[in-house]
Amino acid sequence: MYRVLLYLIAGWSGFFVMAIELLGGRLLAPYFGSSIYVWGAIITVFMLALSLGYLAGGRASLTSPTLRRLAAILMAAALVTLPVLVLGDTMLDRLSVVLTDPRFGSLAGAALLFFLPTFVSGMVSPYAVRLLVADRSSSGHHAGKLYFVSTFGSAAGTLLTSFYLVLYLEVNQIVLLMAGVSIAVGILAWLVPAAEPCGEAT
Amino acid sequence: MRRPVMRPRLVALLLAIVGALCGGSVFADQVLIHTEHSLYRQVLVYDDGSGRCLCFTRLCAIGRQSCVDLKRPDYLVFDYTRMMLGALLLSPAPRSVLVIGLGGGTLPHALAGLLPDARIDVVEIDPAVRRVADQYFAFRPDARVRVFEEDGRAYVRRMLRTDQRYQLIMLDAYDHQYIPEHMLTREFLTEVRSLLSPGGVVAANTFSSSRLYQNESVTYAGVFGSFYNLKSNNRVILASAGTLPELDAIRRNADQLGPALSKLGVSMPALLERFTTSPDWDPNARVLTDQYSPANLLNAAP
Numbered sequence: 001m002y003r004v005l006l007y008l009i010a011g012w013s014g015f016f017v018m019a020i021e022l023l024g025g026r027l028l029a030p031y032f033g034s035s036i037y038v039w040g041a042i043i044t045v046f047m048l049a050l051s052l053g054y055l056a057g058g059r060a061s062l063t064s065p066t067l068r069r070l071a072a073i074l075m076a077a078a079l080v081t082l083p084v085l086v087l088g089d090t091m092l093d094r095l096s097v098v099l100t101d102p103r104f105g106s107l108a109g110a111a112l113l114f115f116l117p118t119f120v121s122g123m124v125s126p127y128a129v130r131l132l133v134a135d136r137s138s139s140g141h142h143a144g145k146l147y148f149v150s151t152f153g154s155a156a157g158t159l160l161t162s163f164y165l166v167l168y169l170e171v172n173q174i175v176l177l178m179a180g181v182s183i184a185v186g187i188l189a190w191l192v193p194a195a196e197p198c199g200e201a202t
Numbered sequence: 203m204r205r206p207v208m209r210p211r212l213v214a215l216l217l218a219i220v221g222a223l224c225g226g227s228v229f230a231d232q233v234l235i236h237t238e239h240s241l242y243r244q245v246l247v248y249d250d251g252s253g254r255c256l257c258f259t260r261l262c263a264i265g266r267q268s269c270v271d272l273k274r275p276d277y278l279v280f281d282y283t284r285m286m287l288g289a290l291l292l293s294p295a296p297r298s299v300l301v302i303g304l305g306g307g308t309l310p311h312a313l314a315g316l317l318p319d320a321r322i323d324v325v326e327i328d329p330a331v332r333r334v335a336d337q338y339f340a341f342r343p344d345a346r347v348r349v350f351e352e353d354g355r356a357y358v359r360r361m362l363r364t365d366q367r368y369q370l371i372m373l374d375a376y377d378h379q380y381i382p383e384h385m386l387t388r389e390f391l392t393e394v395r396s397l398l399s400p401g402g403v404v405a406a407n408t409f410s411s412s413r414l415y416q417n418e419s420v421t422y423a424g425v426f427g428s429f430y431n432l433k434s435n436n437r438v439i440l441a442s443a444g445t446l447p448e449l450d451a452i453r454r455n456a457d458q459l460g461p462a463l464s465k466l467g468v469s470m471p472a473l474l475e476r477f478t479t480s481p482d483w484d485p486n487a488r489v490l491t492d493q494y495s496p497a498n499l500l501n502a503a504p
Contacts, residue, residue, distance in 0.1 A: 029384035030492050033353020035327060036241045097363065102356055163499070170493035 005067060005189045006128045007149045009074050012185050013124040014153030019161040019178050020081060021046050024114050026171050027088055031096040032106040041106040042114070049115045053122015060123060061130035070127050071189035077120035078182035084113050085172050125150050236338060240330030243380075247338045253279070256306040256334060259379060267377065268306025270339060276315060277467045282407050283308055284468045285438035285476065287316070288430070289370055289405035291455045292440055292447050296320055296369035296403070300361075302354040302385070303375035304331055307341025314347050316462055322347045323368075325357045327375075327382075355384050358393050367399045373406040383495040386418065390492075391425040398443035410437035414500040416487035423481070424489055432476040452477060 024042045025034065032038050057073070092109050099105035125146060132142045165174050232248035232255070239245075246257045255269040269279040278284050286309060290296075297320050301310050304326035313322055324343075326332050329351055335341035343349045350357055354375050371394055375385055384390060386408075394404055404426070408418055410433050422429055426441035430452075447455075453474065460470045490497060 026384075026492075026495070030355060030387075030389060031359065033327070033356040034382055034384055035353050035356075038353075096356075096359065100360065102353065166494075167496045167499050170491070172493060 001192060002067065003132065005192060006070070006132050007146070008185060009070060009189060010125055010128045010146050011149040011153035012181065013074060013077070013121050014150040015157035015160075016077065016178050016182055017046065017050070017118060017121045018154040018157035019165070019174065020114065020117060022158060022161045023171050023174060024110060026166075027084070027113070028092065028106050028109055031092040032102040032109065035102060037103045038106040041103065042110045044107065045110040045114055046118050049118035050122040053119040053124075054126050056119070057123030058126040058130075061127045065127060065130050067131060067192065068190050070124065070131060071186040073120060073123050073127060074182050074189075075186035077117050077124070078179035078186070080120060081117040081175060081179050084117075085175055088113055236334065238330055238334075240328050242328050242330075245328075245330050245334055247334060254338060256331075256339065258377060268308045268335075268339065270306060270308065274467075275340070276312070276465065278308065278312060279467075280308075281434045282436035282438060283312065284463075284466070284473060285432045285434065285436070286372055286374070286405045286407055287312065287463060287466070287468060288432060288438065288473055288477070289372065289403050289440050290316065290459055290463075291452045291473075291477075292430075292442060293369060293401065293403045294455045294459055298366075298368045298399075299323070299370045299372070300325070300368040300397070301372045301374060302357070303373070304335055304341070304349060305374065306339040307335040308339075309372060309374060310347055311341060312466055316459075316466075320346075324349045325352055325354050327351070327353050354382070355390055355393070358390070358397055361397055362393060366397075367402070368397055369399045369402045371398060371402070371404045373404065373408075376408060378409075378501075381414075381497045381501060383490075383497045384492065386421070386490055386497045387495050388421055388424055388489055388491045391422065395425055395443050401442065401444035404439075404441050404443070406439045406441075408437050408439060409501060410435065412501045413503040414497055416484045417490050417497075417500055419481070419483035420485060420487045421490045428479050430477050430479055431482075432473075432478075434476070446479070449477060 021042060024046075025039060028038055028042065060069075060073075091112060095109050095112070096105050099108055129139075129143050129146055132146060133139045134142075161174065165177075169177065232250045234246060235249045236247040237244065243258045244260075246260065248255045248257060252273060253269055253271050256267045258267055271277045271279055278287070296317065299313055299317065299320050299322045301313070301322065301324045304310070304324050307324075310322050310324050313320065324347065326349060332349055332351060352360075354373075373385070373394070375382055398404065406422070409415055415437070419431075422439050422441060426443075428446050429439050429441035430446070432438040432440065456470050456474055463470065463473075488494065
């Protein structure tokens, strides 16, 4: 159960990040268009935020890592996404007046709205690796499986969002749905009794 | 970026087959004279000696964007461009015109000829399309006809913050393969309406089949109220920011513009016959908004 939850969290986090990234394009388009550089700006922000999130997640895993804390990271990522719903349009509107060049406008807009949730989401994978790895010899094996689950989740999030979810739901409803699932998965992991963390050996 | 012509015979054969299947090929024996990959798409130019077409797909019979008859460069080859000029029957002498989507420059060229006093602004997102329009379709901007390389919606929003308003706005940015979804929403059309002068007219080249027809119709009707709905293979929506002119007024303008338009290949009786305001769509279809805009998915649905 413990391992299943670790994989579930990593996989869902991958799903979450890509769903939000796709919707980011939708949210920016009315203000900056859907030119190639708008997508360039969004992808840049997401990659940068993830890379720094990996650093932070690895660092956080050094001090008494627990499944509960990992669940908290997942839920935190969902919560810091919510300002997008409340402030997104007002902020992008103002920004498009101040920064008239759509390249830097979209870069700033994407950074303000999506840097934090993506950064926190990036913390999930390295933290989960720490909880998963029991010893050095199997560490690569576990890390590989975790990357698989996380990136597979990203692929699923991309496909389901762009092919199906946008056909039935509004952008904000999808963001809420994603955040809701993150909270649900987080609560589930939080409630699991602190079972054997499989990596106390150093 | 220019590459040698690739297997022109094979392409010609393929085109002939496609043309025969679709029964819609204007020119036979087309030869690919230019192709390049732009930031957004493949841009191809076909030529058969008498006519020249701009295409965004190798299956040119489906994806033609613009065609010119080289012997009669002012002649409008496509039905839809003739229907777009139907906008002039609502408002015969606009002095400021915005065209979103350049293509081969057919529409701005025709408008510049018909409206010698008008200023015409064209917005085109793809620098390659602008280059190709210049090199292969002799489209040359000047002091009166300007081209802006920009996303159409970003341009509209930018202009809304200035005093600039237009008496005629033409939306020609959609094609069968790809619709810029942020330019087919209630919010965008509201912005377009705000960018029109009082009584200004919008003409949109859109879709006549697929599920999208329903959503698109209710979205336009929600913003503009009643509109003229002209249909052939394409569909052209003609709407007004003020009161939609009655058919009597349309006919009067048609009498006035008839001679000028007939030089471009527009048959006025055939055009007038298409003017109808009667709704033939599902009024309960879902309105497209910035929050809900799966236009491409809906267009792919039967």
